[in-house]
Structures are given as structure tokens and as C-alpha cells.
Amino acid sequence: EGGDRLNVPLYRIDQLEPYRTAGDGDAPPPRLHRLGAPTWRRQRDKTRAAIRAMAAELLDLYARRQLAHGYAFPPDTPWQRELESAFLYEDTPDQRRASDEVKRDMERARPMDRLLVGDVGYGKTEVAVRAAFKAVQAGKQVAVLVPTTILAEQHGRTFRERLADYPVRIEVLSRFRSAKEAGPIVQRLTGGEVDVVIGTHRLLSADVTFKDLGLLIVDEEHRFGVRHKERLKALKLSVDVLTLTATPIPRTLHLSLAGLRDLTLLETAPKDRSPVLTFVEPWDDALLEEAMARELDRGGQVYFVHNRIETIDTIAARVETLAPRARFAVAHGQMRESDLEAVMGRFVRGEVDILVSTMIVESGLDVPNANTMIVDRADRLGLAQLYQLRGRVGRSHRRAFCYLLVPDLVDDQAEERLQVLEHHTDLGSGYRIALRDLELRGAGNLLGGEQSGHVQAVGFDMYLRWLEETVRGLKSGEGGRGEREEFAPPDVTLDAPAHLPDEYVADDDTKLDFYRRLARAEQPGEIQAVRDELRDRFGPLPADAERLLLVAELRALGARAGLETVLIKGDEARLTFRRDAAPRLAGLQVALEAVQFEADVRRAVPLSLRLRRLGGESIGPGLVRALTAVLRDHQRN
Structure with missing residues (x-):
């Protein structure tokens, strides 16, 4: 119906997320919920439940793979080193890292499941060629699965060129091969006479069997249908799998899935490229x-x-x-x-x-x-x-x-x-901007179809945040609720402005980014990092900005101390604790005296104190020091 308005204080800006989804243009706009109505809560609970189910399934697959026994490939041979040094171009640092990570995964006894994300022409195929050669030298077969016939032919050409000097038998299975030609190839695969086969989903047909498959390389997995993906999932438990994609995924998603999927990003352009x-x-x-x-x-x-x-x-x-x-x-x-x-x-x-x-x-x-x-x-x-x-x-x-x-x-x-x-x-500059839309698409591909509906309903950034909380919760054994044991941060009110003035930080997006980081900061170290960055990028902090950081510190410390509200006016402050908090009055008294504050108990339950500054530093920083001391003593005990 519109017209509702809700004012949000700056330090609660982390409660707001911009609404973004993959901009394909054909998705309907999201439904708007009325303030105070239960529809949003229902939507939120439904989305969180779906995220929890997906994360739990990923964790389960990951755990099963950790336990599964795969084949541990032997270390690099002289031939492997020879092949790699014969590469026409100089490896980018990312490419070298990707190559090492893939080979390290292959040398472990558990099956590999690594996703290699890199822009078109950033050397993904070369990493795949090296992995395939390593597998072939150990006597294993390699299958390279691609979405289109043209790609199958192209990869066939690349693999043949790169491995021409070695006794590797390479075949391409696609619609360009007639049934008469394909028949013998399939037979030779079963008999172990083909080392590397490159093909479209024809490779997943029931009649294609391998003598000893050791490595599966999948190009653009999201372009295969559900049935093919199920077949892939079954394979993933027993053989090493390397997935390649050119659709980038957001770094944030990469981080939240860090423990569930092994990802490698290729972000540096090859040396001799000139921009278009x-x-x-x-x-x-x-x-x-x-x-x-x-x-x-x-x-x-x-x-x-x-x-x-x-x-x-x-x-x-x-x-x-x-x-x-x-x-x-x-x-x-x-x-x-x-x-x-x-x-x-x-x-x-x-x-x-x-x-x-x-x-x-x-x-x-x-x-x-x-x-x-x-x-x-x-x-x-x-x-x-x-x-x-x-x-x-x-x-x-x-x-x-x-x-x-x-x-x-x-x-x-x-x-x-x-x-x-x-x-x-x-190359690479503005890559981030141009790829915002693409990244959302990439995230959709990675998360799968069922999750896309939830992303559409709550927006991408909110979804990511909940995903991260859930994964963190599941890993630490909280059943994936992702909520912390601590209290919520207190409301902090100062009698002077606390913000980043326009003349200090002019760009709105940068400003919002800082506000968001401060609102989410839970440790004093995170706030100090923001302070250092501000000083480094924009010079000495004006008083308004110092007060903004003070609010962030009081909120982070207050959450751990059980405070509900902090009100500072002139040389006085009022602290109110939560009803279920159990502050240790004696320790608090000592800490306050150390910074020359006088404390009056205004109410016993829930505890409410009035503080007056008698000397020393001003009341805000003094209170930060006192709370830090109290929490440190509490940890020791």
C-alpha cells in the first residue's frame, strides 16, 4: 500500500540490505510486505529453513567425501614438469596457484571436488590439461564433459596439440561422430584403450562405461540438466572432479562456501593481452x-x-x-x-x-x-x-x-x-562493475534452481548474509541457527552528531560500506581496522567520525557486557543492563574508579547506573576503557 515509514539509526544500518537479484529482466518484482505484518517473518523463516537444508546437504556431501576413499595420485613426474614448462605463455600467479591446488588435491586419498572460476581465456583449460596428463600417467582414464559440440571439438584440438609429444590416446565423442564412428570409441573406452575422452552429455549415457576412470573435468556444469547432474553427483563420491566455469561468482559467496566447496579464482589476465x-x-x-x-x-x-x-x-x-x-x-x-x-x-x-x-x-x-x-x-x-x-x-x-x-x-x-x-x-578494471549482474547469475548457477526462488524473494545480499550465518552455525555445531550466544548490541545515544561528514568522505557508496562494517563489528580489532583505513584514505578523523567509532566500540563491548542502553550527555552517562544479564558490580566499580568515574545505582533490577566524570579522559573513551577492563577480568576468571 506504500506510505509507511521507518527511521533507522545509523548504527543499525546493518539491518538494511539493498535488494538485488540476477537482472534477467523476466523475473517479477518482489512482493512488498507491510510493516508489522507477519508475512515478512514467514518469508524469512522459510528462506532460512531452505538455506539450512542446502548447507546441511552440502556439509553432508563434504563429510562423506572426506571419508570416501579415492585414489591418491603419485607426485609430479619429469614428464609433467616438461609439459608444464612447454606452455607457450607465462603462467599468471593465479594459474600457478590453481595448478598446484588441483595437483595437491589429486595427490590426496580423498576424492577432489574443486571449482575453478575464471574469466574467458584466463587459462582454465591449461589447468585442466595438466590435471588430465597427471591422471593419465598414473594409468587412469579422464573424461572431459562439455555443454556443446563445438566446445568438444575445440577442447579436443587443444588437448591434442598440448599432448602431441606424449603417448596419450585422445578421442572426442559428440554429434559430429556418426553412430558407426562412436561405437568403436565406446568399446575402446570400456577396454581401457582410450586415455582421455572429451564429449557432450553423450558421455553420461548408460552405454558409456570406463575401465578405470580417475578424473572427471566438467565445463560449465550449470548448463547440464537435472538428470545429468544427479549422475555427476554419484560420480563425485568416487572420482576426482574438477569443474570449470567462466561465470564469476561473488567473492562473498566464495567465502561463505569456503568450507563446503573447494574454490579457486583466476582473476589475473595473461601477460601479453592488450585491452579491447x-x-x-x-x-x-x-x-x-x-x-x-x-x-x-x-x-x-x-x-x-x-x-x-x-x-x-x-x-x-x-x-x-x-x-x-x-x-x-x-x-x-x-x-x-x-x-x-x-x-x-x-x-x-x-x-x-x-x-x-x-x-x-x-x-x-x-x-x-x-x-x-x-x-x-x-x-x-x-x-x-x-x-x-x-x-x-x-x-x-x-x-x-x-x-x-x-x-x-x-x-x-x-x-x-x-x-x-x-x-x-x-583487463580486470571495472571487471567488478561489469560483473555485478553476471555474478548474481553465477551465484544462481552455483546455488541451484530451488534456492533461486528464495534469493528472488529476499534479495541476494540478505540471502548471502543468512547463508554465512548458517554455515558458521552448522560448523560450530549450533544446528545452523547462526545466532550468537551473546546479547544484542545496546542502543547508544550521544548528545552530539556521530557520522562521517560529506567533506570527509564524499562518496555515498563508500560511506555506506563503512557504516555497514561498523554496524556489524563485534570485536574492537574490527573497529580499529576501520579507524586505520579511514585515517589512511581520508586523513585525520574529524570529531563527528571519532564519535561514530565510539558508538561502534560501545555497542561491541556493551553486547558482551549485557548492556541494553547507553546514554551519554556532557560529563554524565546512564547505563541500563538487560534483565537477564548478571553484571559483577564489584569489578565494575573498580574499573570505573580507575578512570575517575563516580557511579550511582539508580535501580537494582534490571541494574541501572548513573556515572559522573570527576577527572581524567572524557566520558566516552573512559567508558570504553572501563568496559574493556571489566570484560578482560571476566575472561580471566
């Missing part, structure tokens, strides 16, 4: 003619993305007049699958110069020779989609170009999206 030059321009025949001619003259290929099937042929004809000597092909999702794969295959092999297609090239195609991307009506696409499209080019050491074509008038939101892409061309 991005231009936002209206359609201009001369510009497009020049852009395509430049790419074709250097022997490269061009992507031209037009995301409407109804008009794609018209646009293709128009583009063809601008580059008459080029070899053209059109690809879109309504073509027969075999035709589509044939077109894609020709583009990958370099038999097509300009590919006019819909968004289907958004993920998975790896054509290092294609380094110009032209996107028609880029204003209609989301940031994540544009980012993914731009990631198709610039996959080699050549300078790449991306042209985003827009009409003269675009709405403000589209303008903002395009600005982000135009200015953040650097």
Missing part, C-alpha cells in the same frame, strides 16, 4: 566498412552480432554490401542444430570471414583469429551480455576492437551501461 578498444558509435556505413576491411586485411575474422532473428538476414545483406570480398555466414538459435554447428565449425576453422549472428556466440567460442566485434543495437543488451560478447575478441596478442552501435537517442540506463564498457577497457 571499445567505441560507442551510431551506425555509419563508412566506419563499418573501414573496421571490417582493417580486420580482413590483417587476415583476421569479424563477429557481427544482431540479436533479432526476424531481421538478421536483412542486416546480413546490408553488411555484405560493405565487405563484398568477404566470406559470410549467418547463425542463430532457430536454425537446425546440425546446420548451426556446421556454421560455427566453419568459423572456428577460419573458412568464414564474417559471422553475422545473434547472442548465441555469447559464451564458449574460442577463435583467437577473430579480433573485431561489432554489436548492433547494443543499447538493448545488458551489461553482462555486452561484457561476455566483448570477451570473445582479444584472445591473442593482437589488438582487438569492439564497436557498440547505438541510435542517436538512448535511455539513461543504457547510456550508463555503455559508458562503463567504453571506459573500463582495461
